[in-house]
Every structure is written in structure tokens, then in C-alpha cells.
Amino acid sequence: xxxxxxxxxxxxxxxxxxxxxxxxxxxxxxxxxxxxxxxxxxxxxxxxxxxxxxxxxxxxxxxxxxxxxxxxxxxxxxxxxxxxxxxxxxxxxxxxxxxxxxxxxxxxxxxxxxxxxxxxxxxxxxxxxxxxxxxxxxxxxxxxxxxxxxxxxxxxxxxxxxxxxxxxxxxxxxxxxxxxxxxxxxxxxxxxxxxxxxxxxxxxxxxxxxxxxxxxxxxxxxxxxxxxxxxxxxxxxxxxxxxxxxxxxxxxxxxxxxxxxxxxxxxxxxxxxxxxxxxxxxxxxxxxxxxxxxxxxxxxxxxxxxxxxxxxxxxxxxxxxxxxxxxxxxxxxxxxxxxxxxxxxxxxxxxxxxxxxxxxxxxxxxxxxxxxxxxxxxxxxxxxxxxxxxxxxxxxxxxxxxxxxxxxxxxxxxxxxxxxxxxxxxxxxxxxxxxxxxxxxxxxxxxxxxxxxxxxxxxxxxxxxxxxxxxxxxxxxxxxxxxxxxx
Amino acid sequence: xxxxxxxxxxxxxxxxxxxxxxxxxxxxxxxxxxxxxxxxxxxxxxxxxxxxxxxxxxxxxxxxxxxxxxxxxxxxxxxxxxxxxxxxxxxxxxxxxxxxxxxxxxxxxxxxxxxxxxxxxxxxxxxxxxxxxxxxxxxxxxxxxxxxxxxxxxxxxxxxxxxxxxxxx
Ligand SMILES: Cc1cc2nc3c(=O)[nH]c(=O)nc-3n(C[C@H](O)[C@H](O)[C@H](O)COP(=O)(O)O)c2cc1C
Ligand code: SF4
Ligand code: FES
Numbered sequence: 151x152x153x154x155x156x157x158x159x160x161x162x163x164x165x166x167x168x169x170x171x172x173x174x175x176x177x178x179x180x181x182x183x184x185x186x187x188x189x190x191x192x193x194x195x196x197x198x199x200x201x202x203x204x205x206x207x208x209x210x211x212x213x214x215x216x217x218x219x220x221x222x223x224x225x226x227x228x229x230x231x232x233x234x235x236x237x238x239x240x241x242x243x244x245x246x247x248x249x250x251x252x253x254x255x256x257x258x259x260x261x262x263x264x265x266x267x268x269x270x271x272x273x274x275x276x277x278x279x280x281x282x283x284x285x286x287x288x289x290x291x292x293x294x295x296x297x298x299x300x301x302x303x304x305x306x307x308x309x310x311x312x313x314x315x316x317x318x319x320x321x322x323x324x325x326x327x328x329x330x331x332x333x334x335x336x337x338x339x340x341x342x343x344x345x346x347x348x349x350x351x352x353x354x355x356x357x358x359x360x361x362x363x364x365x366x367x368x369x370x371x372x373x374x375x376x377x378x379x380x381x382x383x384x385x386x387x388x389x390x391x392x393x394x395x396x397x398x399x400x401x402x403x404x405x406x407x408x409x410x411x412x413x414x415x416x417x418x419x420x421x422x423x424x425x426x427x428x429x430x431x432x433x434x435x436x437x438x439x440x441x442x443x444x445x446x447x448x449x450x451x452x453x454x455x456x457x458x459x460x461x462x463x464x465x466x467x468x469x470x471x472x473x474x475x476x477x478x479x480x481x482x483x484x485x486x487x488x489x490x491x492x493x494x495x496x497x498x499x500x501x502x503x504x505x506x507x508x509x510x511x512x513x514x515x516x517x518x519x520x521x522x523x524x525x526x527x528x529x530x531x532x533x534x535x536x537x538x539x540x541x542x543x544x545x546x547x548x549x550x551x552x553x554x555x556x557x558x559x560x561x562x563x564x565x566x567x568x569x570x571x572x573x574x575x576x577x578x579x580x581x582x583x584x585x586x587x588x589x590x591x592x593x594x595x596x597x598x599x600x601x602x603x604x605x606x607x608x609x610x611x612x613x614x615x616x617x618x619x620x621x622x623x624x625x626x627x628x629x630x631x632x633x634x635x636x637x
Numbered sequence: 638x639x640x641x642x643x644x645x646x647x648x649x650x651x652x653x654x655x656x657x658x659x660x661x662x663x664x665x666x667x668x669x670x671x672x673x674x675x676x677x678x679x680x681x682x683x684x685x686x687x688x689x690x691x692x693x694x695x696x697x698x699x700x701x702x703x704x705x706x707x708x709x710x711x712x713x714x715x716x717x718x719x720x721x722x723x724x725x726x727x728x729x730x731x732x733x734x735x736x737x738x739x740x741x742x743x744x745x746x747x748x749x750x751x752x753x754x755x756x757x758x759x760x761x762x763x764x765x766x767x768x769x770x771x772x773x774x775x776x777x778x779x780x781x782x783x784x785x786x787x788x789x790x791x792x793x794x795x796x797x798x799x800x801x802x803x804x805x806x
Binding site: 238239240241242243246247278279280316317318319320321322333334335336337338339354395397398399403404435438469471473477482485486489495 | 766
């Protein structure tokens, strides 16, 4: 086994005290900022970033250097640098860990961005749900100001840069950059049509460069060690590393940072230590509510932006949830869709109405009322929502459904044709049954049943009448002999 | 909007005005002002929204639009022990749904509601970043990890019990 773990974005997390700027500086911190503002032209610095091949870690994977170039080329008196720390993907906490463990790396990168695009003001848009990260950032900003690494005339170069915090308030869609900018302006966080891109017209109508936390955390090292060093790591089109929040049914859960091109198998079985309790691997979900579920046959695919998209998922921000044989993929698809329905801002109809209808279809299937035509509808409606929604939320919300349809079609078929949930999750498709071997005839279940569906003599086998049973589970709770099962 | 009309005291109104002043009475700072106000009052009833709208010279509808857009803002007072259940993906996969139904059952309230005695309120969160401990439940600032439905009763008793004891002395 080759060790594919490499810490670039997480290089300082856990090894330095994030509340002491001295410790960050001792590890070459702010060296890159000094190097750039005193010895490089903005164009030259941006070229270095382009050469490094760094792409955005916030989801779409847009080349970071190019984004900076567009912002640099936009003429305006005032420009802004924004750090997207809204991290809304449920089950992901990479950005939080970086902000809590190494806030200065983000500040340093924002200042470099400011110098390159010609901005003197930066904002970090952070979730209000991250109080510790907020505290650490405030400490870091004030220490950097005291040390003259933020503020007026940094490194006596004539370049000034200041950073403030803006708070999110619990809306996933605000992670989308145009929505984020509206939210920064005190508005409802509804996305708007691109173009114009924020690089032309962003915060208060001014050119604005929005980058993700993890993207930024990579930047000081790239300037320290060079574009060549960085571009040697990873695959042809995806350079560097990616941090994933590995969770779900694996033995080792937590944050990992691996080189691009590592396979899912290496992540799940080598680093993650395989599936818990010796169960069977079933699926891995990447990209959160915008991503898809990959299966056994994708395990040896090297992880990079293109491969994940080609297989119906996406890199997203780095959530990686592993599922085992006990998970019902129809329910999982429904879970993600419920999230998208909740979080849809409602501005455009395909997403607002379409996702709701998709969710209803999945509900129906989980309840055993689905038909073959519903499966067809799921796919068609999903495609339409993807094609016609205004922002990335709607454009990707059907992915969990479409990818499970692709990879787990038999499971949908069982729900629809046989009215069975093979994983034993969908309650409406399960029946309570009393095992002859375990039942001692204590009558506890029969007494617990609110509708009198259980019959049987004392000390003899009891039986559930499934026609009367309302599936409340009272019998199962009461049975001390594990005799009541759901099948 | 909440059904009970509340009267804001003069000093409370002044406090809200002070928050607005500190933010330069900038409409662009609305979200910041709402955060501070909610921190102070615990929730944002219609009456408070009116004061803010007035001070920033914004239509109340605009303030209401923002308050209702963001799930962090609430117009219902939270219980003395606000319970939040993480329904993020990691927690979902590890059984958060069952834990949530147990809370609903024992408290006899739905998500977003507060129990009649004002003691407990129930809400859902999407990932608190403790996925390794899934499923996760927060009671106030206290985090409980690896919760099974069987643990729910104990959690409620622990929170409620602490209060009864506090009242005893
Ligand atoms: C619905 C939606 C949610 C998003 N959430 C986030 C987020 O939480 N964090 C983030 O950095 N980017 C998020 N993005 C991506 C941003 O729009 C944007 O592409 C990103 O911040 C750009 O930074 P990068 O180029 O460094 O990746 C989201 C996009 C969409 C469509
Ligand atoms: S796709 Fe959804 S979230 Fe995006 S603008 Fe439309 S309704 Fe809003
Ligand atoms: S999903 Fe519950 S803590 Fe992350």
C-alpha cells in the first residue's frame, strides 16, 4: 500500500497553536505574502498560480489563477476579496477545521489575492454555527494587524489590506457565490443569473473574487514552494490534494487529505479501515446534496474532478459518506432530496416545484405505491430540473436521484414491483413477524399492541396479523427475547 | 407571525436602537443587527422586527423577508433547554431519524416547536461538524454523541432534573 496521504491544506492543523501568530510565522507563515508584495508583479504572481494548476475546492473546480486574472482585469476603483466559509454540505467540516486550526493561512492567502487583483478589503463570510472558528479568526485578524501583516502599508510595500467577518445565518444556498454576495449585502440570499460573474460585478456591484477556504489554505505553500512542486502532485488535470470528511459506515471516520488521483478503494479500505462491523460495502456518496452515489464498480477510479463528474457525482466540497448493506438507496436519495427541497431558495420554478415533485415521487416509492411509470418520471423530471434551474443548487439537486437510478436500479425495481425494501429500511414495505424459535409465549407483545393484531395462547407461539398491524413497533420494543423482527 | 402580542420596554427598544447605531444604521448590516438582537432577546418577534425596520428606514416586509429566509433566525422563543438534533448525512446514516422521533414522542412536540411549559424546544441542524460522533444531539451548549433512541429519556431527565434541583435550593 502506498501512502497517498499528504497534508498541504491541513499542514498546520493540530500542530500549531492557532491562537498564536508566532507559531504560524515560525513555520514560514506570511513569508509568501512578503515575497509577493515586495518582489512580484500581480501578473507574475497570478501566472505562478495558473502554472501550479490549483483549482477551486469549493465545488466547481474552476482554475484559481484564471479567476484572479479576470478580477484583476476588471477595471474599478474598489474591488473585494471574499472567502467563502459557508460550508453548508451536511456531513462535511473541512473548512471549519482549517479555520479553527490554521486561520492565518486563510488570511495570508486573502491578502495575496488582494494584492494580485487590486483589492484592499477582504471579507470572510462564515456560518454563524461555527462559533469557535469565528473566535479564532477574530484573534488571528487582530494579531495580524498588530504585527503589521494586515492593515496599512504591509511590508512597507505600499499595499494595504484589511479583513472583516460577515455572518451567514443558516441557508445552504448562500454558499453559492452570487447568493453569498446578496447575503453580505443584507439581503435574502437568493442567487442571480451569471454572467455577470462576481469578478465583474460582485459585492456592492464591484469586482469581487470569491474563493473557498481550502482553496485559500493551499496558496501560501504554493508561493513558498513553487508552481512546479505543486503541479507534480496529483493527476494531469487535478493538481495537489483534496481534503475529505470521511464519515458513515467506515471504521475510521474523520478528516483526511489525499493526493488527487487516489482511488476510492484506497480511501475507504486503507485509510478508512473498511466497513464497520464487517458488513458489506454498498455505496459511497461524494459531493453532498449535489453529488451522487458511486458503487463497487467505481472503487478503483482515481479521484479527480473529471472522473467524479463522468461517473455521475462530483467533487463538491469534500463530504464523503460511506454506506453499507443496511442502507436503502431509495431512502438515501430521498434524504438528499429532502435537503434540497428545504434549502431551495424558491426563486426559480424548476427547483422550487420540481424538487418537491421529485421528493413526492420518492416518497410514494418508499411507501410501496410507486409504479414503473414513476421511475420513468423520476429520470425525466430530474433531467429537466438539471437543465433549467437558475443556480448550481437546482442544477445539481437531482444528482443523488439520477445516480442511484443508474447504479441501483434493481433496488428501485424491488420497491416498485415487489413492494419490498431489500435493505429493510422502508417501514411501509416491511412486516412484523414473530420468530418461532425465540417466542416463549409471554404475551407481552399481544398486550402492547394497540390494535390487537397479535394473537396466541400463553406459552405458545404468537402471530402478527399483518392486515390489522399498523406497524407502530410496540411489540418489538416490549419483547425481551428478540422474537419480533421486521422483514 | 407569533400570535401573542408583546410589549417591548423602553430600555429594550433602546438596546435595539444601539445595535443599529453601532452598525451605522446601514441596511446592508441588517443580518448582523438581527444576529445581535437575537443573541440578546433569544428570538425575533414581529415587534422587534418593526423597531429595526423603523430605525433602518426599511419596510417591515423587507426585515420579515430576511428573518424568514434564514433558518438561524427564529420568531418563536426557544425553550429553556433547546434541543437540536443533527440530521446531517453522517448522522442520518447512523440513525438520527429514530432519535428524532423519540424526542418528538416523549416531548409531544414537532420540530420548530417549544413544549407548553417552555422547558424544551426541538430543532434540527445540518451537521455540527462532529460526524465522528454521529448521531449527535445538542442540548443547549452540551453535545451528546452516539445517541440511540434509548438514551433520549435519560438526556431529557438530565436536563430537566438539573433545573428541578436548581429550583429546590
Ligand atoms: C448551492 C451551492 C452551494 C455552495 N456552497 C459552497 C460552500 O459551502 N462553500 C464553498 O466554498 N463553495 C460553495 N459553493 C461554490 C461557490 O459558488 C463558489 O464556486 C466557490 O466558493 C468558489 O470558490 P473556489 O473557486 O475557491 O472553489 C456552492 C455552490 C452552490 C451552487
Ligand atoms: S435553482 Fe433553486 S436555489 Fe437556485 S435560484 Fe433556483 S430556486 Fe433558488
Ligand atoms: S452529520 Fe451530524 S455531525 Fe456531521
